[in-house]
Amino acid sequence: MSRLDSGIRRLLAQKHALEDAATRISRLSGCVMEFGLGNGRTYDHLREILPDRQIYVFDRQIAVHPDCEPPADRMFLGDLFETLPQAVSRLAGQAAMIHLDIGTGDKDASVTLVARAAPDLVRLLKTGGVVVSDQPVDHPSLAPLELPKGVKPGRIHMAVRL
Amino acid sequence: MSRLDSGIRRLLAQKHALEDAATRISRLSGCVMEFGLGNGRTYDHLREILPDRQIYVFDRQIAVHPDCEPPADRMFLGDLFETLPQAVSRLAGQAAMIHLDIGTGDKDASVTLVARAAPDLVRLLKTGGVVVSDQPVDHPSLAPLELPKGVKPGRIHMAVRL
Numbered sequence: 001m002s003r004l005d006s007g008i009r010r011l012l013a014q015k016h017a018l019e020d021a022a023t024r025i026s027r028l029s030g031c032v033m034e035f036g037l038g039n040g041r042t043y044d045h046l047r048e049i050l051p052d053r054q055i056y057v058f059d060r061q062i063a064v065h066p067d068c069e070p071p072a073d074r075m076f077l078g079d080l081f082e083t084l085p086q087a088v089s090r091l092a093g094q095a096a097m098i099h100l101d102i103g104t105g106d107k108d109a110s111v112t113l114v115a116r117a118a119p120d121l122v123r124l125l126k127t128g129g130v131v132v133s134d135q136p137v138d139h140p141s142l143a144p145l146e147l148p149k150g151v152k153p154g155r156i157h158m159a160v161r162l
Numbered sequence: 163m164s165r166l167d168s169g170i171r172r173l174l175a176q177k178h179a180l181e182d183a184a185t186r187i188s189r190l191s192g193c194v195m196e197f198g199l200g201n202g203r204t205y206d207h208l209r210e211i212l213p214d215r216q217i218y219v220f221d222r223q224i225a226v227h228p229d230c231e232p233p234a235d236r237m238f239l240g241d242l243f244e245t246l247p248q249a250v251s252r253l254a255g256q257a258a259m260i261h262l263d264i265g266t267g268d269k270d271a272s273v274t275l276v277a278r279a280a281p282d283l284v285r286l287l288k289t290g291g292v293v294v295s296d297q298p299v300d301h302p303s304l305a306p307l308e309l310p311k312g313v314k315p316g317r318i319h320m321a322v323r324l
Binding site for chain 2: 002003004005007008011012014015039040041042044045048049065067068
């Protein structure tokens with residue numbers, strides 16, 4: 001499969017998974033967190049499909065299109081393992097959805113990163129909260145969810161906080 | 163429309179336009195030229211759908227994934243208005259397809275860039291050769307082509323060399 005086809009499927013998987021997660025949390029109050037703001041594409045989609053939720057974003061630095069820049073008081077900028085504990089101290093148990101898009105292209109490094117972040121991610125989630133992630137997030141308090149129709153397993157991952 | 167939806171439609175428009183152009187040139191011999199290699203996504207797609215064509219690429223520098231790096235003797239690296247005349251001197255009238263993806267985000271600058279490049283692009287094309295472009299290419303020797311079904315006008319542009 002060409003990188004163009006692969007890019008299309010990746011973006012479609014993100015779209016369908018985020019929209020599925022938004023439906024799943026429709027009766028759950030709480031904020032949304034995006035780890036890996038990047039160019040702001042999925043952040044822009046999240047604020048479109050969840051206009052009434054507070055959305056917090058996490059990234060090393062802002063590299064986003066100016067139209068997609070989140071409010072300053074909802075950004076956690078810097079090393080993930082410094083900002084994540086700060087977020088836990090402010091927002092533990094308050095996230096209805098977490099979107100994780102922090103894969104680095106280096107498979108082993110990405111797996112290590114997610115494994116190290118998993119306990120704090122779980123602390124941030126409400127019971128019933130949903131994780132959408134480019135990498136699988138393994139934790140005893142997370143149960144994998146079936147992906148929406150048309151999304152190939154492995155392309156994206158969804159789980160619910162037990 | 164969110165930037166995620168817009169990104170999906172942009173990549174789908176590229177895919178459908180390139181595949182349509184590949185069909186249109188199926189009885190025309192000649193090489194393919196890609197202006198704006200970027201991360202190599204559409205180059206990778208072109209070499210997948212046109213495995214028997216020589217594909218020349220043009221960009222300021224190589225920023226491509228190593229898997230998508232073109233052979234050194236088919237790359238024109240540097241300022242477009244230095245490489246374009248070099249290409250004309252070597253390959254005038256030999257291109258069956260040109261893919262132009264050189265929009266800079268600055269609309270006016272992109273329009274100026276394409277207008278300045280148009281005469282040399284036309285010199286590179288064979289009669290019947292097809293241009294696929296992120297910007298309209300206006301030239302008396304180019305006639306606009308209808309876009310493939312499902313691609314919204316304005317999202318991408320196609321023309322044939324008269």
